[in-house]
Amino acid sequence: MHNNQFKxxxxxxxxxxxxxxxxxxxxxxxxxxxxxxxxxxxxxVLYHLWKKHGLSQQELCNATFRDKPSITRLVDxxxxxxxxxxxxxxxxxxxxxxxxxxxxQKLEEQTMRLADQTLTEALKTVPASKIEMCxxxxxxxxxxxx
Amino acid sequence: MHNNQFKxxxxxxxxxxxxxxxxxxxxxxxxxxxxxxxxxxxxxVLYHLWKKHGLSQQELCNATFRDKPSITRLVDxxxxxxxxxxxxxxxxxxxxxxxxxxxxQKLEEQTMRLADQTLTEALKTVPASKIEMCxxxxxxxxxxxx
DNA sequence: TTTGATTAGTTGTATAAACAACTATATGCA
DNA sequence: TGCATATAGTTGTTTATACAACTAATCAAA
Numbered sequence: 001m002h003n004n005q006f007k008x009x010x011x012x013x014x015x016x017x018x019x020x021x022x023x024x025x026x027x028x029x030x031x032x033x034x035x036x037x038x039x040x041x042x043x044x045v046l047y048h049l050w051k052k053h054g055l056s057q058q059e060l061c062n063a064t065f066r067d068k069p070s071i072t073r074l075v076d077x078x079x080x081x082x083x084x085x086x087x088x089x090x091x092x093x094x095x096x097x098x099x100x101x102x103x104x105q106k107l108e109e110q111t112m113r114l115a116d117q118t119l120t121e122a123l124k125t126v127p128a129s130k131i132e133m134c135x136x137x138x139x140x141x142x143x144x145x146x
Numbered sequence: 147m148h149n150n151q152f153k154x155x156x157x158x159x160x161x162x163x164x165x166x167x168x169x170x171x172x173x174x175x176x177x178x179x180x181x182x183x184x185x186x187x188x189x190x191v192l193y194h195l196w197k198k199h200g201l202s203q204q205e206l207c208n209a210t211f212r213d214k215p216s217i218t219r220l221v222d223x224x225x226x227x228x229x230x231x232x233x234x235x236x237x238x239x240x241x242x243x244x245x246x247x248x249x250x251q252k253l254e255e256q257t258m259r260l261a262d263q264t265l266t267e268a269l270k271t272v273p274a275s276k277i278e279m280c281x282x283x284x285x286x287x288x289x290x291x292x
Numbered sequence: 293t294t295t296g297a298t299t300a301g302t303t304g305t306a307t308a309a310a311c312a313a314c315t316a317t318a319t320g321c322a
Numbered sequence: 323t324g325c326a327t328a329t330a331g332t333t334g335t336t337t338a339t340a341c342a343a344c345t346a347a348t349c350a351a352a
C-alpha cells in the first residue's frame with residue numbers, strides 16, 4: 001500500500017483523536033461517578049504536582065502542553081477548590097510556585113486508581129507488544145510536530 | 147513486561163492525547179496561515195458534509211462524536227460564516243438537513259491538501275506497517291470504550 | 293547603571309465541550 | 323383517536339483552549 005494512499009483514509013481519526021477523546025471521557029465519567037468534582041484537565045495538572053511539588057506555572061505549561069493563559073485559569077480553578085495554592089517564589093518574584101493543599105494531596109491515590117482502571121479497560125485485549133509499538137509511533141508523531 | 151506496570155508509565159500521554167493534540171494544532175496553524183478562517187472543529191464537520199451532502203445534525207453528532215448542543219453551535223457558526231445552510235426536512239419537521247454553500251464546497255480541496263500535508267509531516271519516518279498497527283490499536287481502544 | 297530584550301504571569305475575547313433542562317415533532321400502542 | 327414516549331434540535335451554564343495584548347520582574351549588554 002502506498003503510504004500516501006493509506007494516510008488519506010485514516011486522516012479523520014488521526015486528526016480528531018477519537019481514541020484519546022474516548023479515554024478522557026471515560027476517565028471523566030469515573031471522576032464524576034466518584035463525585036470527586038474535578039475535570040480531567042485539572043487532574044492532568046495535579047498529576048504533575050503529585051510527582052513534583054512546587055512547580056512554577058511555566059513548568060506546568062511545559063509539562064501539560066498548555067499555554068500560559070490556560071494554566072493561569074486552571075490554577076485559578078484549582079485554587080478556588082482548595083486543591084492547590086500559589087506561593088510567590090522568593091528568588092524570583094515573577095514566579096508562582098504551585099503547591100498542593102492537603103485536600104489536593106488526598107486525591108492522588110483514588111484518582112490514579114481510576115485512571116489506571118480506565119487504561120485497563122481501554123487496552124483490554126491489546127497485546128503489550130502492540131501497545132508498546134503504538135506508544136512509539138505516537139511519540140514519534142509528537143516529536144515530528146514539536 | 148507486566149501489562150499493568152507498562153500502563154502506569156504511559157498513563158499520562160494516553161489520557162491527554164499528546165499526539166493527536168499536536169496533529170490538530172499543526173493543522174489549525176496551517177488553516178490560519180492560509181487565512182481560511184475556520185477551526186479544526188468546523189473542518190471536521192465540513193469533512194463529513196463533503197463526503198455526503200444533506201446530513202442531519204444528529205448524523206453529524208454521530209459522525210463527529212459530539213453531542214447535540216456542540217453540533218448546534220458548530221452549525222450556528224458555520225452558518226454565520228456562510229459555509230453551510232440549515233434546510234428543514236420535508237418528511238420530518240424536527241430535522242434540519244445541513245447543506246454546503248458554494249463557499250463551503252470550495253474549501254474542500256485546499257483544506258484536504260493541508261490535512262494531508264499535516265499527516266505527512268506527522269507520520270514522516272514512521273513505516274507504513276507500524277502506522278497500520280497503531281491505527282488498529284486505536285480502533286480497538288475506541289471500541290473498548292464505546 | 294541604564295535601557296532594551298526576555299521571561300512569568302494575567303486579562304480580554306472568541307470558540308468549543310459537557311451536562312441539564314427545555315420545545316417541538318413524530319411514533320406507537322391501547 | 324389519544325396519550326405516553328422517543329427523537330431532533332435549542333438554550334443556559336461552567337470549564338477549557340487559543341490568541342493577542344498587557345504588566346511586572348529579571349537579565350544582559352553598552
